[in-house]
Amino acid sequence: MGNHNVSYQPSISPPIDQISVEERCARFQSRSIKGETKIAGLKLALSMIDLTTLEGKDSEGKVKQLCYKAMHPHDAMPGIPTVAAVCVYPTMVRTARKALKGSSIKVAAVATAFPSGLVPLKVKLDDTKFAVEEGADEIDMVISRGKFLQGEFNFVFDEIAAVKEACGKAHLKVILETGELSTLDNVRKASDIAILAGADFIKTSTGKIQPAATMPVTLVMLEAIRDYYYETGKMIGMKPAGGIATSKLALHYLVMVRETLGEAWMNPDWFRFGASKLANDILMQLAKDQTGVYQSLNYFSND
């Protein structure tokens, strides 16, 4: 995946009007998703989840349980898809790899000194290479937000390009940590930097900073992806992460993807949810649809 961009010019990023973006998001949320569409949407959303555990106290046991959940979201119900990936720290990649053996579920690793990214580039590259060598299919890196906010856009660009190179065959997701970028204009700039520097996916958040993913932020990133597609014909994936805990909200995100990028992006190859609680909420909704009664979390495994 060579890219020929060597730098980023801020002038290529259009301004963003926050109020209009919020109004557009309200329109997505006014869509009524019912019946078959709802079931199809819920299953699609489930299949797009990067089931995530990113805690200091993560254990091999916890990662194994998570992997089982990824492969068997709810065996009591037939016809349920598996999630897209399991997302862990680099030291847990090997465990996850092993636990997911035989499935098509990907292993994603957060790298580059996640979540702050405040280490020298060399350390970031080592972190990345380690995760790849351990068997990660996907690398979720963080950008240097401090440098970005200082206006050192090409520092950020070069870092991403270097990490991309270190990824080898692994897919690169670039986390913008939009909760620290302050404005939608900055979200757009960071998206353009990431895309031009070689990101396969752009991702909103680490989940460690509030706000994490929001619809306005995601819309601005989807628009950056669309503009790049218009310009080059190349598709970039999108991953909102953190803060998407309910089925209803996940469906609104799908509406947003559908009406912004169209159906080519409506699959786990091009759109993911970084989430931990979402899977069970979706399962409860699917169960409610089958049984006709509202569900309790007590009946769904919490790994």
Next chain:
Amino acid sequence: MSKKQDKKHQQLSAEPSLDFSKALSYTPAPESSAHIRLKKQYDLFINGAWVKPSKGGYFDTINPATEQVLAKVAEATQEDVDKAVKAARAAYENVWSKMPARERAKYIYRIARLIQERAREFAVIESMDGGKPIRESRDIDVPLAANHFFYYAGWADKLEYAFPGKNPESIGVAGQIIPWNFPLLMAAWKIAPALAAGNTVVLKPAESTPLTALKLAEIIEESGLPAGVVNIVTGAGATGAAIVNHPDIDKIAFTGSTDVGKLIQKAIAGTGKKLTLELGGKAANIIFEDAALDQAVEGIVNGIFFNQGHVCCAGSRLFVQEGVADKVIRKLKDRMASLIVGDPMDKNTDIGAINSPEQLKKINEYLKIGVNEGGEVFQPNCSIPAKGYFCKPTLFLNTSQSHRVVQEEIFGPVLAVQTFRTVEEVIEKANNTPYGLSAGVWTDKGSKIFNMTTKLKAGVVWANTYNKFDPSSPFGGFRESGFGREGGLHGLLPYLKLR
């Protein structure tokens, strides 16, 4: 539109580059109409009571999405209008003008509250009768109508603060004639300031959309408003003429076409009646290179496809700066491809039914004219229902100022697109019209916004937004788009004499 033309359109249309056709296509989500109460037949609301029309005539009001008859509605004759005016005059002289202003306010507040309570019913009936998407009637028309009453209620006992150095006085009986595009909202725009200022009202809703005004009459009845303060008479042009020409009416307020507005202005010449007119428009919506383009595209869509383009202030002339024209048009086409045209009652419908067969015919004639003038047509490849009156959202690309689709108000989902190079050029073109109701400007540069907004000859200028309305915000036109304002402090003036 004929099949032959449809084919031609297909050839001229560039394929949208994003595909919205299949994945997650929304299952119908119809708003229930089970809870609404519609009578089979509506009489005239005169002097606080439901009165049969003197000649016994009734006409059908139909659902433009299904072509089914919703109810029969009384046709008011001159005799009926006379009755209504007498009731309004008596109520004015004996009750309303004598009532302390703050008591007047309480009645108006009460009407606002009752609309809020029955909001869903109003929204459903509005969409059934007029064809507008339920999302719009639910989220825009009905709440704005309730808010309008709420807003003006508060003015009733504060009028002297609105006009420094003057003593504002009510005028008397106001005759009000409203159009079919925002039936309840326009009734609110007319009645609320008139009542707040101390006048009484005879209002005629449009013949194709009388139901929500009649439901409003039910609410007015429920509110205990003194009999005769608001009278609602239904009918067509002849009923309107009877109001306009009635000798005991002191003020006429009309919203509708410029042609009819001119007839009214002429008809009341020399009678001493006060007049406000809110007429047609052909607004320029101007996109500069430095604009937030994706949001501008939303503004274009909202500007022309809101309410099927049945909007006097619709942004029906698009001007895109040369450097971004291709980009904007590509985005716009893709956005149009994601619009859902169809059942107004479906919560996901973006573009509902054209209000009447006559209006659809008029729009289709303009589509033919646009093609014959050499405009390049784009319509998305969306499906439209077989029954009912529907029109796909349409672009005419590469038009020029001399094209009729650029000059004339189409009042449908049809956008004429031109490009421009310089600021001077676009101001010149934007103002090159007899209308002056509204305009839109999209740029990220503050000083350019104010340069544009001060130079555009229009009563409402939306900068980096479009088709926004608020009870506190004055609305109305320059030039042939009419005179007088509705909304805000300025909206009081047409209903007052300043001594």
Next chain:
Amino acid sequence: MASTSTTKKPTAKKTEVASSNGQAETKQTGSSRIKVQKTYKIFINGQFPRTESGRYYPLTLTDGSIVNLCLSSRKDIRNAVVAAREVQEKWAARAGLNKSQILYRLAEMLETRSSQFIEELQLMGATKEDAAKETETAIDRLIYYAGWCDKFNAVFSSVNPVSSSHFNFSSNEPTGVVTIVAAEESGLLGLVSVMAPVIAGGNTCVVLASESKALSAVTLAEVIATSDIPAGVVNILTGTRKELLAHMANHMDVNAIYLHSNKAEEIKEVETLSALNVKRARIEFVSNWFEPKEENPYRIQDFIEVKTTWHPIGI
């Protein structure tokens, strides 16, 4: 009333006027000198052309003399509207303070020429006291409206507290080109009382002066011509309502008309023709222009359009 003229006829008339007027003048200037007789012209675009029609009407003054005034035609209206339209946006774009100073300057100049206005008003029938009062009031009224130029927008504007995240304000813009059919009964004050608020609001105007009291209008034009008011902002025609009223009202490039009248047929005609282009028609009859209530900023508001601007509030 005169009809179309030949070149000889007015000359003959003028001779007549000169001789009748000459009696009074000889006392002052001595018998040896022939008084120079003034040709009264109309005022379009800062210049003093004769009416393009070449016609005139005579006006008999209280001293028995007769002067000839231009009997303007619809083509003069057309020319005046072209001039008024040409300059309107530039006039409107001037700062309120600047317009204010320009109107004030006009008042200053009127003041220095007040004796001429008083004399002419007397020649047209006023008592000396009334003539003085009218002139002084007209000057004061100009100063009154001069002061409003940079203030009325503050009084009539609003910031509107809309419910959505938008900044929304309404401000005032001139209606455009206004035709003024000035009061017949009040040749100077009636004209100034309407012209001043119309131009203070940023409009330009074409005035049809009082037919019977036209001298004040012509002299006012001469003062305006040497004031700082840009050419075309005020254009003053003399002539008859009967002939010109319809053309003042039906011109498609005129945005508003002021008619001072209490005649039903005039009002109906003006209102009817105004409908051609949704012209704003302001019609009134003021019996006493001296009343303080006749000077107020609502006369400016009569010829302004409210423009409401929206912009999102975001980051």
